[in-house]
Amino acid sequence: xxxxxxxxxxxxxxxxxxxxxxxxxxxxxxxxxxxxxxxxxxxxxxxxxxxxxxxxxxxxxxxxxxxxxxxxxxxxxxxxxxxxxxxxxxxxxxxxxxxxxxxxxxxxxxxxxxxxxxxxxxxxxxxxxxxxxxxxxxxxxxxxxxxxxxxxxxxxxxxxxxxxxxxxxxxxxxxxxxxxxxxxxxxxxxxxxxxxxxxxxxxxxxxxxxxxxxxxxxxxxxxxxxxxxxxxxxxxxxxxxxxxxxxxxxxxxxxxxxxxxxxxxxxxxxxxxxxxxxxxxxxxxxxxxxxxxxxxxxxxxxxxxxxxxxxxxxxxxxxxxxxxxxxxxxxxxxxxxxxxxxxxxxx
Amino acid sequence: xxxxxxxxxxxxxxxxxxxxxxxxxxxxxxxxxxxxxxxxxxxxxxxxxxxxxxxxxxxxxxxxxxxxxxxxxxxxxxxxxxxxxxxxxxxxxxxxxxxxxxxxxxxxxxxxxxxxxxxxxxxxxxxxxxxxxxxxxxxxxxxxxxxxxxxxxxxxxxxxxxxxxxxxxxxxxxxxxxxxxxxxxxxxxxxxxxxxxxxxxxxxxxxxxxxxxxxxxxxxxxxxxxxxxxxxxxxxxxxxxxxxxxxxxxxxxxxxxxxxxxxxxxxxxxxxxxxxxxxxxxxxxxxxxxxxxxxxxxxxxxxxxxxxxxxxxxxxxxxxxxxxxxxxxxxxxxxxxxxxx
Amino acid sequence: xxxxxxxxxxxxxxxxxxxxxxxxxxxxxxxxxxxxxxxxxxxxxxxxxxxxxxxxxxxxxxxxxxxxxxxxxxxxxxxxxxxxxxxxxxxxxxxxxxxxxxxxxxxxxxxxxxxxxxxxxxxxxxxxxxxxxxxxxxxxxxxxxxxxxxxxxxxxxxxxxxxxxxxxxxxxxxxxxxxxxxxxxxxxxxxxxxxxxxxxxxxxxxxxxxxxxxxxxxxxxxxxxxxxxxxxxxxxxxxxxxxxxxxxxxxxxxxxxxxxxxxxxxxxxxxxxxxxxxxxxxxxxxxxxxxxxxxxxxxxxxxx
Numbered sequence: 002x003x004x005x006x007x008x009x010x011x012x013x014x015x016x017x018x019x020x021x022x023x024x025x026x027x028x029x030x031x032x033x034x035x036x037x038x039x040x041x042x043x044x045x046x047x048x049x050x051x052x053x054x055x056x057x058x059x060x061x062x063x064x065x066x067x068x069x070x071x072x073x074x075x076x077x078x079x080x081x082x083x084x085x086x087x088x089x090x091x092x093x094x095x096x097x098x099x100x101x102x103x104x105x106x107x108x109x110x111x112x113x114x115x116x117x118x119x120x121x122x123x124x125x126x127x128x129x130x131x132x133x134x135x136x137x138x139x140x141x142x143x144x145x146x147x148x149x150x151x152x153x154x155x156x157x158x159x160x161x162x163x164x165x166x167x168x169x170x171x172x173x174x175x176x177x178x179x180x181x182x183x184x185x186x187x188x189x190x191x192x193x194x195x196x197x198x199x200x201x202x203x204x205x206x207x208x209x210x211x212x213x214x215x216x217x218x219x220x221x222x223x224x225x226x227x228x229x230x231x232x233x234x235x236x237x238x239x240x241x242x243x244x245x246x247x248x249x250x251x252x253x254x255x256x257x258x259x260x261x262x263x264x265x266x267x268x269x270x271x272x273x274x275x276x277x278x279x280x281x282x283x284x285x286x287x288x289x290x291x292x293x294x295x296x297x298x299x300x301x302x303x304x305x306x307x308x309x310x311x312x313x314x315x316x317x318x319x320x321x322x323x324x325x326x327x328x329x330x331x332x333x334x335x336x337x338x339x340x341x342x343x344x345x346x347x348x
Numbered sequence: 349x350x351x352x353x354x355x356x357x358x359x360x361x362x363x364x365x366x367x368x369x370x371x372x373x374x375x376x377x378x379x380x381x382x383x384x385x386x387x388x389x390x391x392x393x394x395x396x397x398x399x400x401x402x403x404x405x406x407x408x409x410x411x412x413x414x415x416x417x418x419x420x421x422x423x424x425x426x427x428x429x430x431x432x433x434x435x436x437x438x439x440x441x442x443x444x445x446x447x448x449x450x451x452x453x454x455x456x457x458x459x460x461x462x463x464x465x466x467x468x469x470x471x472x473x474x475x476x477x478x479x480x481x482x483x484x485x486x487x488x489x490x491x492x493x494x495x496x497x498x499x500x501x502x503x504x505x506x507x508x509x510x511x512x513x514x515x516x517x518x519x520x521x522x523x524x525x526x527x528x529x530x531x532x533x534x535x536x537x538x539x540x541x542x543x544x545x546x547x548x549x550x551x552x553x554x555x556x557x558x559x560x561x562x563x564x565x566x567x568x569x570x571x572x573x574x575x576x577x578x579x580x581x582x583x584x585x586x587x588x589x590x591x592x593x594x595x596x597x598x599x600x601x602x603x604x605x606x607x608x609x610x611x612x613x614x615x616x617x618x619x620x621x622x623x624x625x626x627x628x629x630x631x632x633x634x635x636x637x638x639x640x641x642x643x644x645x646x647x648x649x650x651x652x653x654x655x656x657x658x659x660x661x662x663x664x665x666x667x668x669x670x671x672x673x674x675x676x677x678x679x680x681x682x683x684x685x686x687x688x689x
Numbered sequence: 690x691x692x693x694x695x696x697x698x699x700x701x702x703x704x705x706x707x708x709x710x711x712x713x714x715x716x717x718x719x720x721x722x723x724x725x726x727x728x729x730x731x732x733x734x735x736x737x738x739x740x741x742x743x744x745x746x747x748x749x750x751x752x753x754x755x756x757x758x759x760x761x762x763x764x765x766x767x768x769x770x771x772x773x774x775x776x777x778x779x780x781x782x783x784x785x786x787x788x789x790x791x792x793x794x795x796x797x798x799x800x801x802x803x804x805x806x807x808x809x810x811x812x813x814x815x816x817x818x819x820x821x822x823x824x825x826x827x828x829x830x831x832x833x834x835x836x837x838x839x840x841x842x843x844x845x846x847x848x849x850x851x852x853x854x855x856x857x858x859x860x861x862x863x864x865x866x867x868x869x870x871x872x873x874x875x876x877x878x879x880x881x882x883x884x885x886x887x888x889x890x891x892x893x894x895x896x897x898x899x900x901x902x903x904x905x906x907x908x909x910x911x912x913x914x915x916x917x918x919x920x921x922x923x924x925x926x927x928x929x930x931x932x933x934x935x936x937x938x939x940x941x942x943x944x945x946x947x948x949x950x951x952x953x954x955x956x957x958x959x960x961x962x963x964x965x966x967x968x969x970x971x972x973x974x975x976x977x978x979x980x981x982x983x984x985x986x987x988x989x990x991x992x993x
Contacts, residue, residue: 060547061518073887094891101889108887113880118902120704127898128888163707170637181888200405201574201618202611202653205633212629227547233622234631257622271552272622273581282552 019086020051020188020221022072022104026325027081029067037291041067043245043298044081046328051188051221053330054211056232056253058268059242062287066109068242069191069225073106102132104189105182110198111174115166121177122162125149128185145184152218153180154210172203179210189221190214196231208235229272233257238330241265244298245290247326251333261335263305296320297338305339314338366432367536367568368394368417368454373429375412375421383426384641386412388592390429394536397566399559401579401600403615404589405638410572411459413589414540417570418450433536452482454536455529457522459544459572464525465513471524472509475499478531498527502557519550526557530567537562538570543578555582576612577619580604588612591639591649598674608676611650648678656680718984725980731973735966739787750781751937761949761956771958773942774949782937783962789938790970793854794920800858801919802865802912809869810904814877814896824870831863839922843931850933857922865911869904876903906985913978917971924967939963 029042042064049055049072059065070076072083074090074097083090085100105128108114115124125146129135135142143162150158153176166174175195182190192211196204212235214220224236232239232253239257240250241264249262260266267281283302288294294301300318305311311318317338326336375387387409394400404410415421417431419438431438433449441449455478458464466474475495479486486494496506502523513521522542529537539558543551559582562569573579579586579600586603588596588611596609607613614634620627636653639645645652651661658680666677719725738745749755756776764771770779812823839856846852876882877900885895926932927940928947942963946952951959 060549075883075887098889098891101887106884106887108880108884110880114884116881116885116899116903120707122704127885127890131889131891131894163703172637178884181884185888200638201576202405202614202634203637204618205614205631206635207633208631209633212631229548229622230620230627233624234620234627235629254628268548269622271548273555273575273577280552282556283549 020103021048021084021086022189022221023048023084023328024068024072025082025084025328027068027071027083028079029064029071029076030079033291039290040245040293041290042071042078043290043293044325045242045245045247046325047240047247048328048330049189049221049223050330052215052219053237054215054222054224054235056236056239057223057225057242058227058229058232058239060227060287062244062290063242064245064290065225065242066193067245069106069193069223072191072223073101073104075106098132102185103187104191105185105187107178107182107190107192107195109194111171111178112166112198114178115174117166120163120165121150121169122146124166124177125181125184128181132185134185146180149180149184150177152183152214153177154206155180171199172207175199175207176210179207183214183218187220189223191223191225193225194227195224197226197228204231211235229257229268241268244287244293246298246323246336248299248337249333249335250326250328255333261333261340262299262337263303263339264299265335267304295322297323299337311339314342317342366393367396367398367434368392368570369430369432370413370417371430371432373413373416373431374427375409375416376426377412377422378424378426379642381642385592385644386425386641387416390589390592390594392570392587392594394568394570396535396568397563398585399562399569399571399583401583401586402570402572402589403574403576403579403586403612404572405574405615407591407638407641408589409592409641410589411540414456414538414570414572417454417536417538418456419446420456448482451478451534452532453534454538455532455534457525457529457537457539457542459540465521467513469512470509471499471511471513471516475509475524475528475531478528482532494531498531499524501530501561502527503553517550519546519553522546522550522554523557526554526561530561533565534567536568536570538572540572541574542571544573544575551578558582574615575619576604576615577621588615591644592641593649593677594668594675595650595678596674596676597668598676602674608671608674608681609650609678610654610656610680612676715984719980722980722983724976725984728973728976728980731969732977735787735791735970735973738784739791742784742788746778746781746784748785750778751785753777761951761954761959763956764958770962771956773945773959779942779958779962782942783939783966786937786939786942786963787966789850789933789936790920790923790940790967793850793857793923793938794916794970796854797857797861797919797923798912798916800854801862801915802908804858805862805865806869806904806908808862809866810873810896810900812866813870813873814892814900827863827866827870830860831867835860836925839926840929840931843926848931848933850936853923853926853932856926856931857919861915861918861922865915868907868911872904872907873900876900910978910982910985913974913981917974917978920967920974921971939967 025046027042027045028040031039031041033039045064045068047068057065057068067076071078074092077092085103090096090100126142129142129145135145138145146162147158150161155161155173155176169177195211196207199207208231211222211224215222224231226232236253238251239253240247241256241262242248243264249256249260249265256265257269260269267283270279270281281304283304288301296317296319297303300306303311303318306315306318321338323336323338326334370390370392373387373390377384377386390409390413392400402410402413412421416427417438421427427439433454438446438449472495475498476491479491479494495509499506499508504520504523516524526542542558543554546554555578558569561567571579571583580603583600585598586600587594588603588609590611596603596607596612603612604616607616614632617632634653639649647662648654648665651657654661660679666679668675668677753775758768758772758776758778760772760776761774762768762772768778768780770783773779773782808823808827812820812827814820839860842856842859843852846855882895882899885899923938924940924943927938928943930944932938932941932944934941943960946956946959
């Protein structure tokens with residue numbers, strides 16, 4: 002299949018499930034020392050489609066990186082299902098390889114993620130060779146590598162063919178990683194903290210690149226980050242995670258300007274220089290994924306519960322578990338007893 | 349309105365009352381391939397009870413600046429200028445005096461603090477270490493009491509003194525580092541990227557701790573970060589560094605909201621404000637990379653990346669010019685944008 | 690899409706040039722170390738002697754039936770290093786002995802490195818029962834005392850040149866395997882391995898394209914040190930009487946010298962020269978190995 006740029010944001014075929022990666026009820030567990038089980042991901046429904054940028058936001062321990070890695074099969078789920086283009090994902094070597102041809106992961110640390118003994122050319126060509134994309138494409142390997150490097154903003158691409166990672170700057174390495182992912186012409190790109198290790202002044206360029214990939218190539222992008230400002234900058238939709246669950250999801254503008262969930266509200270309030278909200282600094286650390294609180298997992302730290310605002314539903318917060326939030330891309334949804342009770346009242 | 353060009357004279361405390369006064373500091377590292385100029389003529393002042401932010405990215409010299417305050421740069425480095433701590437020049441001090449200043453006068457919270465804790469010693473022992481060094485007569489009961497006090501001040505339970513570093517989270521380790529910096533009741537704390545690797549909520553907790561400690565005790569603080577929004581929130585004044593020099597200085601909120609120098613503008617825009625419609629789908633960044641101190645260009649070091657560079661910028665390196673209570677080093681401030689890129 | 694046109698040199702050629710340039714740089718770094726050069730010099734000397742043995746000393750000098758020198762005669766103008774108990778020239782024995790000692794050392798090392806690297810890679814890279822079993826095998830061999838095992842094997846296989854090679858190869862691979870295993874374990878965790886997996890690489894691709902090239906430098910440095918050990922081991926085994934009686938090596942010379950009481954008769958020319966040669970060769974390989982290790986491991990270099 003020849004890679005070709007699309008003209009509009011979505012280049013899927015007319016099938017309803019084209020170029021769509023979805024999970025339902027995904028759970029990932031790790032055994033820890035001491036015999037306890039850490040529920041790193043405790044039930045997530047997420048839908049990713051070509052042509053849109055989704056931000057997966059959360060702090061460390063929220064499960065966002067685990068979710069991203071499970072999407073490309075690097076971590077095996079304990080429960081739940083991943084579907085690609087409507088069909089359940091085969092966890093065989095071949096099935097995963099086929100998935101990885103379409104869904105590419107760009108790892109977090111650009112200096113570690115490139116083999117120091119491989120030149121830029123070899124790193125970018127690796128995907129082409131593994132998936133045998135050169136024969137049948139009508140172009141040489143060098144041309145495809147050059148195209149991928151150009152799409153990632155590295156021009157002229159030939160000047161970088163024989164460089165080694167340690168000869169490049171942080172921004173260039175990140176672009177090489179992105180080029181390596183683009184070389185196989187995926188439909189979806191998952192970027193784990195794409196700019197967190199880069200200098201401030203060059204972040205904008207990498208983010209602009211991700212947006213450009215959506216515009217020009219119709220890629221879907223999932224950006225995993227702890228930075229709400231980044232989500233505001235480039236995401237169409239946002240999903241906020243806490244302790245293994247998605248607690249709020251919806252269009253970025255809505256979620257970040259009128260957050261419903263107390264956790265989202267607290268996160269927004271503490272961003273420096275955001276003056277709209279009174280800072281609510283949550284006490285304590287994110288609790289242990291081996292000891293998830295009963296009921297709503299946020300209730301021990303919930304400012305609404307502590308302040309009495311949620312007194313009407315306090316028993317539910319402490320005792321009743323919340324269902325997994327639907328992954329349906331439309332609409333602004335929130336997983337909170339207080340918010341649900343308000344909706345009931347207002348409807 | 350002053351017309352002098354030193355930021356000291358542009359609104360900070362009078363030099364005599366300054367806790368820390370750095371004057372015309374030059375630091376050059378010796379490498380196999382010749383000298384590497386890390387700091388090229390920096391002036392900075394911190395008064396008691398004041399928080400001064402130093403903003404910049406990799407290669408701008410900010411970490412070198414921090415380590416020079418305690419004369420911690422490698423012996424092969426060439427240093428010139430003055431670092432006046434309470435009126436005495438740290439660079440000219442004798443060993444005994446310097447040792448007293450280190451930690452008891454001024455202390456540093458290092459960058460990458462997550463790796464600065466010794467993994468084989470308990471937290472309590474590491475917190476007690478500076479006390480044993482500087483106050484050797486102190487009895488054990490008092491030391492234990494003090495350790496518990498310090499942990500409490502940074503919001504951690506006293507029982508944590510028995511933990512090993514690997515049992516703590518990133519935010520907790522960072523707070524331990526801050527507690528360690530306060531162990532000997534210093535007058536000045538230098539914090540080098542204290543919240544960089546931390547989550548937003550933990551960052552808020554740590555910044556709260558820093559701010560309370562500084563304000564409550566009249567300690568002076570020099571805080572280094574590449575995140576201008578964090579600095580704007582916490583600091584009184586901000587100094588922006590680029591390629592070893594100061595390119596802007598002024599009150600924190602002004603530097604963040606209305607930067608004079610194009611680089612400060614870029615740094616400010618790099619962390620978009622949530623809720624600002626202008627920042628939706630408009631990531632702002634600079635082309636190129638932060639400058640390599642080994643290959644500095646002639647003229648303004650920012651010119652290769654500057655959206656407002658004019659031909660004159662390629663020849664002359666601009667000096668710091670005062671504008672009321674602020675200062676900036678750019679010849680194009682106030683000029684209309686003749687060459688929009 | 691932009692047509693890149695034909696670059697003046699193809700990517701392959703450019704890559705080859707770069708590799709040549711990098712070899713040249715490695716050589717320059719190596720040559721900068723005196724110890725490495727000295728070691729290399731000694732080694733080259735012995736290799737030349739070994740290869741040029743037919744030229745330097747006629748092979749007939751080894752034939753016991755043709756020997757007509759004095760028994761254990763001291764060095765004289767005719768026999769520069771004296772004679773052995775059969776009247777053969779010790780110098781001739783020394784020259785021809787270098788062949789066997791070096792050959793056995795190198796051949797045994799090849800076997801040892803191949804087994805050791807393979808098992809080290811497998812036990813390091815694969816988890817699960819494959820990794821565990823190979824590691825147990827390595828540990829088992831490591832724990833068995835070397836000399837009794839070598840003696841037992843030699844007794845079983847019988848005395849012979851190739852048997853000695855096998856004995857040494859089979860008993861010295863565990864330490865290599867352990868080293869390679871720990872290096873593999875640390876490389877396995879690197880982010881670029883994960884990236885390869887995320888791109889779609891299978892296990893063999895990851896091992897061959899990513900793990901192995903990063904392990905190779907350690908393999909090289911380890912090889913030279915292994916050769917030193919192998920030469921010493923051959924000498925030891927031959928001295929103990931397990932060597933091949935039909936081929937003279939420095940070890941068999943020492944064995945014969947011991948048997949005929951060369952030390953008590955004061956026939957130093959029979960004992961010292963082979964001993965010195967062994968020491969020199971082992972020293973040479975060790976110096977080369979250490980210099981190589983410093984050159985190939987940039988972290989060691991940076992400390993200077």
